[in-house]
Amino acid sequence: MKIAMLQMNVVAGDIAGNKDKGLTxxxxxxxxxxxxxxxxxxxxGYALKNVAQAAETIDGPFICRLTAIARNSGVNIVAGSIPLRINDHIYNSALVIDRQGTIVASYEKVHLFSMYGEERFFAPGAKLGSFSLDGVNAGISICYDLRFPELFRSLALNGAQIVFVPAEWPAARGGHWRTLVQARAIENHMYICAVNCVGEHRGSPFYGHSLLVGPEGExxxxxxxxxxxxxxxxxxxxxxxxxxxxxxxxxxxPDIYVR
Incomplete structure (x- = not known):
């Protein structure tokens, strides 16, 4: 399986520009x-004050465009994460689209980053992101989830052989990025595909350094x-x-682990 990680320069608030660049x-x-x-x-980007206006719907034109691209190109798309409106809530949602253009998974970010007040803009998810892609058992998490090994172990116990991690991870904690990605791979004997952005937000640069790590941490x-x-x-x-x-x-x- 050949994977392409799109390490975008995401510009906060430039919705049209970001979409055009991503599609290109x-x-x-x-x-x-x-x-x-x-x-x-x-x-x-991290212009969260615009979340309500920018939120997509699962049957809206932009998501339909992504599914059409997957279908017409015959490629699987792990569409990072986008603000998604579901009923009366907005979630930080990661969508997975298969080669037929079918949405095979929608994972809503479980661990919201309280340091930046994400809970003021997003509702928390309440389920694992487990799915199958080209017959491969896979999982998905989002950014801050990397700091919660319980989530990755649960995905592994569900059969995941690879977990995708879309992120907007800052350069200020770049050392943590590499360590956590490798640790999640090693402790679960699985691949981790962690895709970060570049650029900056309010003068603070993102780290980039998207990583594909093997089950031995390589x-x-x-x-x-x-x-x-x-x-x-x-x-x-x-x-x-x-x-x-x-x-x-x-x-x-597990009989002695704290729950």
């Missing part, structure tokens, strides 16, 4: 990829600090080999 990068990547992955809230592909498309490949046999070599799943003691 998708078209460029579709020629050489099985799965295309975008970053977190890439349509609006970095298979990494972006720098500039916008671009980063390609990488995964071999699912490595997941099986890693889990057989280090049987941490069977050695678990």
């Amino acid at each position: 990068l998708i078209s460029q990547a579709a020629v050489n990829a099985d799965v295309i992955v975008l970053p977190e809230i890439w349509t609006i 970095i298979l592909a990494e972006g720098g600090d500039q916008e671009g498309i980063i390609f990488g490949k995964i071999n699912l046999e490595k997941v099986t080999e890693s889990r057989l070599a280090m049987p941490t799943f069977t050695d678990r003691r």
